[in-house]
Amino acid sequence: MIFKKAAILGIGLIGSSLxxxxxxxxxVQTLAVYDKNTENLKKAQTLNLGDICTDNxxxxxxxxxxxxxxxxxxxxxxxxQNIKPYLKNGAIITDTGSVKQYSLQEIEKHLNKNDGFVxxxxxxxxxxxxxxxxxxxxxxxxxxxxxxxxxxxxxPEAITKVTQMWEHCGMLVDTMQAAxxxxxxxxxxxxxxxxxxxxxxxxxxxxxxxxxxxxxxxAGGFRDFTRIAGSDPTMWxxxxxxxxxxxxxxIQRFVEDLIALERxxxxxxxxxxxxxxxxxxxxxxxxxxxxxxxPEHEKRxxxxxxxxxNPK
Amino acid sequence: MIFKKAAILGIGLIGSSLxxxxxxxxxVQTLAVYDKNTENLKKAQTLNLGDICTDNxxxxxxxxxxxxxxxxxxxxxxxxQNIKPYLKNGAIITDTGSVKQYSLQEIEKHLNKNDGFVxxxxxxxxxxxxxxxxxxxxxxxxxxxxxxxxxxxxxPEAITKVTQMWEHCGMLVDTMQAAxxxxxxxxxxxxxxxxxxxxxxxxxxxxxxxxxxxxxxxAGGFRDFTRIAGSDPTMWxxxxxxxxxxxxxxIQRFVEDLIALERxxxxxxxxxxxxxxxxxxxxxxxxxxxxxxxPEHEKRxxxxxxxxxNPK
Numbered sequence: 001m002i003f004k005k006a007a008i009l010g011i012g013l014i015g016s017s018l019x020x021x022x023x024x025x026x027x028v029q030t031l032a033v034y035d036k037n038t039e040n041l042k043k044a045q046t047l048n049l050g051d052i053c054t055d056n057x058x059x060x061x062x063x064x065x066x067x068x069x070x071x072x073x074x075x076x077x078x079x080x081q082n083i084k085p086y087l088k089n090g091a092i093i094t095d096t097g098s099v100k101q102y103s104l105q106e107i108e109k110h111l112n113k114n115d116g117f118v119x120x121x122x123x124x125x126x127x128x129x130x131x132x133x134x135x136x137x138x139x140x141x142x143x144x145x146x147x148x149x150x151x152x153x154x155x156p157e158a159i160t161k162v163t164q165m166w167e168h169c170g171m172l173v174d175t176m177q178a179a180x181x182x183x184x185x186x187x188x189x190x191x192x193x194x195x196x197x198x199x200x201x202x203x204x205x206x207x208x209x210x211x212x213x214x215x216x217x218x219a220g221g222f223r224d225f226t227r228i229a230g231s232d233p234t235m236w237x238x239x240x241x242x243x244x245x246x247x248x249x250x251i252q253r254f255v256e257d258l259i260a261l262e263r264x265x266x267x268x269x270x271x272x273x274x275x276x277x278x279x280x281x282x283x284x285x286x287x288x289x290x291x292x293x294x295p296e297h298e299k300r301x302x303x304x305x306x307x308x309x310n311p312k
Numbered sequence: 313m314i315f316k317k318a319a320i321l322g323i324g325l326i327g328s329s330l331x332x333x334x335x336x337x338x339x340v341q342t343l344a345v346y347d348k349n350t351e352n353l354k355k356a357q358t359l360n361l362g363d364i365c366t367d368n369x370x371x372x373x374x375x376x377x378x379x380x381x382x383x384x385x386x387x388x389x390x391x392x393q394n395i396k397p398y399l400k401n402g403a404i405i406t407d408t409g410s411v412k413q414y415s416l417q418e419i420e421k422h423l424n425k426n427d428g429f430v431x432x433x434x435x436x437x438x439x440x441x442x443x444x445x446x447x448x449x450x451x452x453x454x455x456x457x458x459x460x461x462x463x464x465x466x467x468p469e470a471i472t473k474v475t476q477m478w479e480h481c482g483m484l485v486d487t488m489q490a491a492x493x494x495x496x497x498x499x500x501x502x503x504x505x506x507x508x509x510x511x512x513x514x515x516x517x518x519x520x521x522x523x524x525x526x527x528x529x530x531a532g533g534f535r536d537f538t539r540i541a542g543s544d545p546t547m548w549x550x551x552x553x554x555x556x557x558x559x560x561x562x563i564q565r566f567v568e569d570l571i572a573l574e575r576x577x578x579x580x581x582x583x584x585x586x587x588x589x590x591x592x593x594x595x596x597x598x599x600x601x602x603x604x605x606x607p608e609h610e611k612r613x614x615x616x617x618x619x620x621x622n623p624k
Contacts, residue, residue: 125529129596145529145531147529183521184529187515187521187526187534188530188533188534189529190533191511191514191515192511192515192532192534192536192537195511197589198570199503199504199507200595201569202562202565202566203499204592204595206499206565209496211598214499215599216457216604217459217497217500217501217604219437219604220497220500220504221500221502221505221508221540222501222504222599223599224536224539224540225507226595227536227596227599228536229592229595230592230593230595231589231593233586233593234586237582237589241585244577247577248577250518251570251573252574253514253517254570255567255571257517258507258514258563258566259567261563265553265559265563266556266560270549270553273545273552273553274545274546277509277543277548278545279513279516280509280512280513280542281545283527283538283542284512284539286523287539290528290530292528292535
């Protein structure tokens with residue numbers, strides 16, 4: 001038991017997957033789940049994700065030893081302001097936001113150590129393209145990295161508890177500066193996601209092609225991008241706008257590289273193309289060797305399809 | 313039995329998957345497999361993929377009722393020229409090339425109906441990021457589309473036989489003009505692939521980031537692109553260079569759209585971002601409804617990992 005009472009704010013894919021773990025791992029006595037979306041809240045109740053499922057912030061956070069922000073990051077500021085009157089002294093505040101500088105600034109605008117709160121920024125680097133509490137599952141975090149970004153508002157005790165919570169979910173926990181986190185994530189996550197959105201838009205807009213044909217032959221490669229571009233629109237909009245400057249810089253670099261590649265094709269520079277494609281193949285090997293390519297989500301889908309006799 | 317003797321030229325992922333089918337489906341009496349690469353040929357022998365496994369073109373194509381070109385497309389012209397003296401009169405020539413105008417031009421430069429050959433262009437739209445005969449498998453084609461691009465050199469009888477061959481592999485067969493094929497594939501396959509190569513290159517090149525970190529946190533999204541960019545370099549170099557003009561035009565459109573998206577981020581146009589991301593989510597639904605998202609390959613990997621007790 002790490003916490004007597006925990007409150008998860010926002011019961012989407014990540015929040016609900018964490019909720020499943022906290023109960024299953026016996027890490028909390030009482031788990032409160034808050035969401036302002038009535039539909040999500042109903043699903044959370046049906047799925048029995050919390051002892052308390054409520055759209056009342058006071059009921060959720062009162063007496064909580066830890067409050068976990070798991071909504072899209074643009075909601076953090078208002079939430080922090082609204083829970084402040086009900087928080088107990090010494091409560092640990094952590095989050096699952098994908099952009100750490102912005103998230104922590106928003107939280108610390110309203111809650112800080114002078115008020116007796118302890119803040120430990122966190123980002124479990126896991127997810128699928130699905131959203132909503134019904135799509136969460138306990139093994140989502142297994143074998144994945146969780147990045148904590150503690151700062152001067154964090155205490156060793158709080159860091160240890162938050163670390164334990166994620167480790168019990170099967171995560172490997174790493175620690176870095178919030179600014180560095182945002183740079184690394186812009187590269188490995190935000191830029192790729194933006195490119196996927198962009199290409200799906202481009203291809204879907206092409207005139208002279210039938211939409212039906214594009215979908216019909218999507219197994220040629222396009223479908224992989226549609227999977228990525230099927231992710232939660234609100235979450236991603238927030239990420240791009242709150243990690244704006246790093247993302248904009250990376251887009252510029254990407255465009256430069258793509259234009260160079262375009263030129264290689266135009267001038268039949270086949271050696272340069274081959275050299276790049278060989279290099280990316282090597283990077284693929286590195287990813288596999290680092291065991292970062294275990295598709296937990298797909299394994300789960302497959303398991304489900306077997307049980308239901310209805311592959312999807 | 314469709315063919316007394318069939319010859320597959322090039323025993324990579326596609327060639328070897330087709331070989332497995334031809335034997336398994338009893339569609340040929342004698343199957344000859346040609347590859348100029350000694351290593352691939354040895355693997356083909358070990359895997360028992362053909363009755364004849366040879367690097368001698370004459371031995372491969374002599375008396376064959378059908379010859380299937382399954383090498384990278386830039387090898388087609390030379391192959392066509394070299395097999396001409398050994399081909400039997402009336403032989404059906406087909407292929408698996410991803411670019412149809414170029415492939416057929418190269419073949420028809422040397423083999424045409426005046427010589428008594430019947431040509432039926434084909435493209436099974438299936439594949440994985442792996443290459444080589446050891447990575448082929450019979451169910452690769454199941455539920456996927458095969459596009460045939462017959463022209464004035466094709467006879468109804470030959471079209472029927474090639475159609476049957478792919479249908480027996482579990483494919484849905486469609487027919488279109490070679491030029492239209494190349495336009496559709498540029499959109500659903502060639503552009504997405506190029507973008508994946510490009511982004512993996514960009515991210516891997518970023519200075520101020522440790523390569524190790526990029527790999528470590530690749531589950532954030534980057535790994536999906538590395539998977540795509542792990543595909544066969546020779547095959548893809550050939551595709552981009554032989555479908556050059558369509559690919560170049562699509563790159564331009566993509567860059568325009570990406571720059572527009574960049575501007576939306578810079579100016580906090582959150583509604584426009586949200587609208588695009590909602591639209592791409594809808595496209596994802598269309599792909600799933602069209603049943604074009606069954607990851608046969610991943611299912612297979614999972615099955616293997618279970619048998620071997622060693623998930624990868």
